[in-house]
Amino acid sequence: MGSDARYPEEAGAPRGSCFFSDALAYAQWAGKDLPTEAEWEFAAHGGLDGAKFAWGDEFTPGGKYLANTWQGNFLYENPC
Numbered sequence: 001m002g003s004d005a006r007y008p009e010e011a012g013a014p015r016g017s018c019f020f021s022d023a024l025a026y027a028q029w030a031g032k033d034l035p036t037e038a039e040w041e042f043a044a045h046g047g048l049d050g051a052k053f054a055w056g057d058e059f060t061p062g063g064k065y066l067a068n069t070w071q072g073n074f075l076y077e078n079p080c
Contacts, residue, residue, distance in 0.1 A: 027034050035043065045054050053059065055066045065071070072079050 024034055042049060045051055048054070048056060051057055053067070055061065060066070070078055
């Protein structure tokens, strides 16, 4: 959010969103480039190329949920 944040507690927070043109201008200013879609997906999957999920191919390895997932009767109960 930066120094122009609406709320003072956000002043030191990382940027949550920005326009593509702003991100590109910053990257060029820093002598860098934005990642391609393939590079972004590879990084988002932690280098697990072809894995179904960012942590591997099993949705709940060892019975443990690794994503913010609704558990229970949808819209009525979420026991997690």
